[in-house]
Amino acid sequence: MTDPTAPGPLAATAALMADPARARMLAALMSGEALTAGELARIAGVTAATASGHLARMADGGLLAVHAQGRHRYHRLASEEVAAAIETLGGLAARIAPARAWTHGEAAREARLCWNHLAGRLGVALHARLVAEGWLTPAPGGWDATAEGRARLAATGVAIGEAERSPRFAAHRCIARDCMDWSERRPHLAGGLGREIARAWLGRGWLRRLPAVGEGDLLARRRIAVTPEGARGLRESLGLATA
Amino acid sequence: MTDPTAPGPLAATAALMADPARARMLAALMSGEALTAGELARIAGVTAATASGHLARMADGGLLAVHAQGRHRYHRLASEEVAAAIETLGGLAARIAPARAWTHGEAAREARLCWNHLAGRLGVALHARLVAEGWLTPAPGGWDATAEGRARLAATGVAIGEAERSPRFAAHRCIARDCMDWSERRPHLAGGLGREIARAWLGRGWLRRLPAVGEGDLLARRRIAVTPEGARGLRESLGLATA
DNA sequence: CCGAGGCTTCGGCCCCGGGCGAAGCGCCGG
DNA sequence: CCGGCGCTTCGCCCGGGGCCGAAGCCTCGG
Structure with missing residues (x-):
């Protein structure tokens, strides 16, 4: 018997992208570059503490790959599939909300x-x-x-x-x-x-x-x-x- | 000056899919059929009141198209793009969480x-x-x-x-x-x-x-x-x- | 015209989780 | 060996939103 309130994999993955700060981080990582936790914190507009939590969640969820180098930790999208999913969802969002067209x-x-x-x-x-x-x-x-x-x-x-x-x-x-x-x-x-x-x-x-x-x-x-x-x-x- | 805490379109769309009950509804609608609010409530495992709120949010967000017929309201995915986004995200989720392979x-x-x-x-x-x-x-x-x-x-x-x-x-x-x-x-x-x-x-x-x-x-x-x-x-x- | 049934709205409860500051850990440079 | 810096962990607050029951609206059927 599985818990009927358990978030399906779809909901769990979507939830990882559903937070504004996390979405800003993912958008920044769509450049394909690997960015440090500090850079991503600044981009997302949150403190290092908050960003650290977000990055850990996304890495744990398989969205990000982490590479430690000295005292920096570089984060990048884990795979091309992740990038494709973000792009698809972003495109859907752009289509759904053409409120202010093309900003x-x-x-x-x-x-x-x-x-x-x-x-x-x-x-x-x-x-x-x-x-x-x-x-x-x-x-x-x-x-x-x-x-x-x-x-x-x-x-x-x-x-x-x-x-x-x-x-x-x-x-x-x-x-x-x-x-x-x-x-x-x-x-x-x-x-x-x-x-x-x-x-x-x-x-x-x-x-x-x-x-x-x-x-x-x-x-x-x-x-x-x-x-x-x-x-x-x-x-x-x-x-x-x-x- | 835009509100930096505003959820970007990406986050807003992802949030619509990030709830377990909503995800179950969307999965059911991937059959391509239009289902009534009551059917979707039963599928999602919530009361009619809760389901109604969810459906309104998703319709408002452009994920669902609603068609009133008598005292029933039929809901279906709004477009093929929405279905594609759900499929992509679902595939990513399946790839990310191969915990119990293929259930x-x-x-x-x-x-x-x-x-x-x-x-x-x-x-x-x-x-x-x-x-x-x-x-x-x-x-x-x-x-x-x-x-x-x-x-x-x-x-x-x-x-x-x-x-x-x-x-x-x-x-x-x-x-x-x-x-x-x-x-x-x-x-x-x-x-x-x-x-x-x-x-x-x-x-x-x-x-x-x-x-x-x-x-x-x-x-x-x-x-x-x-x-x-x-x-x-x-x-x-x-x-x-x-x- | 009235009752039943589908659906929505309203009000209240409660918990998840995002936010921060402070403290702790580890790596680097001096 | 020690101070600085990047990052994480911890503890706490608080707001959003998911949940339900009750009530109201609308449509259908008799």
């Missing part, structure tokens, strides 16, 4: 990071372009890249070999998957390939990070823009026009 | 309904088969069906025309989309086509609904099985082997 600035709608890959109009346009040119081909649960696609992307500095280091690629040749973009309502590219694309283009200066727009910016560390060299490179290498 | 019975792992489409090993096998045969072709954000695919599915009684009645099809010829299966960890078919497939096969007796396994069964109304005729039909029409 994050037009630039963030143009390009931003989602977890560790590109989102916004740029991410969606990239996804559409890769599919339209036949550079991506369906694989179970996502996409594989064709030889032509691999060559094109490698020419932009993307480490295809790194993108293939995942159990999903080993099992099903699935190098990328879709992630629903909550500002564009169309998919952008996630998974190993999405991660490597963002890493490569940030690394070669095609994309640059933008500063947060204020205290407690929910998109802090996720704001990016295409540089002039990036616009030229994307046009010449992939035929991708940017705004 | 829902082996039959539910073989075949079940997810929202209004097929899930479990059957749903995943169908998805893989349609893709492998080239009967589905990528469309922005999901899949379109090829002429051969349409013919094959129409032969099994699927109303392709109904599946095309969606803004996503009108805009991008996207007749179906992926939905991550939380027991198989591979995608099954959702969207208009997924809905019509489930409807058709249940209608012609290829699939039948199974009774709930007890009071408060979280998969109640979602348990299904392939009938002998269904197994034969799936093999002959689609070359799909079932267990």
Whole structure:
């Protein structure tokens, strides 16, 4: 006989995201970076004591992975699944509450990071372009890249070999998957390939990070823009026009 | 200046799912059916008064759509996005808490309904088969069906025309989309086509609904099985082997 | 027109859990 | 070896909200 008042796993997980302070921490961690407990306390707007409790709960619940280093404790999202769940819920929330439409600035709608890959109009346009040119081909649960696609992307500095280091690629040749973009309502590219694309283009200066727009910016560390060299490179290498 | 203690949209939406009684109601509504307030109260294990409050909150938050009919008020999930968010969060929860692995019975792992489409090993096998045969072709954000695919599915009684009645099809010829299966960890078919497939096969007796396994069964109304005729039909029409 | 039944609203109870300050623990630097 | 700093634990307060019973509203059926 199970306790009928026991919170199901769904309720328990949702409860971990249901607190404003915890939600602010999770939003900050959507940048993909690992942040210290102190940084997260400041972001969430609570004292270190309160933040410590929140972080312990989320780590215990499997949402966060913790890495101790010296007297700092670095926290990051535990897995891509966690990031996907947060993104899905966030998108649902944005759709449900269009009260004040889009409070994050037009630039963030143009390009931003989602977890560790590109989102916004740029991410969606990239996804559409890769599919339209036949550079991506369906694989179970996502996409594989064709030889032509691999060559094109490698020419932009993307480490295809790194993108293939995942159990999903080993099992099903699935190098990328879709992630629903909550500002564009169309998919952008996630998974190993999405991660490597963002890493490569940030690394070669095609994309640059933008500063947060204020205290407690929910998109802090996720704001990016295409540089002039990036616009030229994307046009010449992939035929991708940017705004 | 915005109130820093205000619950962000993410936290507010998560909070709506974070209560055990509400989570049980949402799980029951994942069958895709519309249920009355009284039924949901019994499922959630609370009195009508309590349930009424919960339902009002969820409807106000955009999670539920309400339809008054006589002295009954029917509640259903407001959109496919809501169902997807619940499914994602539920899958995350199942992955996070593998304490007692799979408490829902082996039959539910073989075949079940997810929202209004097929899930479990059957749903995943169908998805893989349609893709492998080239009967589905990528469309922005999901899949379109090829002429051969349409013919094959129409032969099994699927109303392709109904599946095309969606803004996503009108805009991008996207007749179906992926939905991550939380027991198989591979995608099954959702969207208009997924809905019509489930409807058709249940209608012609290829699939039948199974009774709930007890009071408060979280998969109640979602348990299904392939009938002998269904197994034969799936093999002959689609070359799909079932267990 | 009246009683029954489904549902909501109201009022009150109670507990969960988020907030803080203070104290304790561990790692680093001097 | 000691002081500083990051982080956690402890003890306490307090408010939100989940729960129920009773009462009220509305619809249906006779």
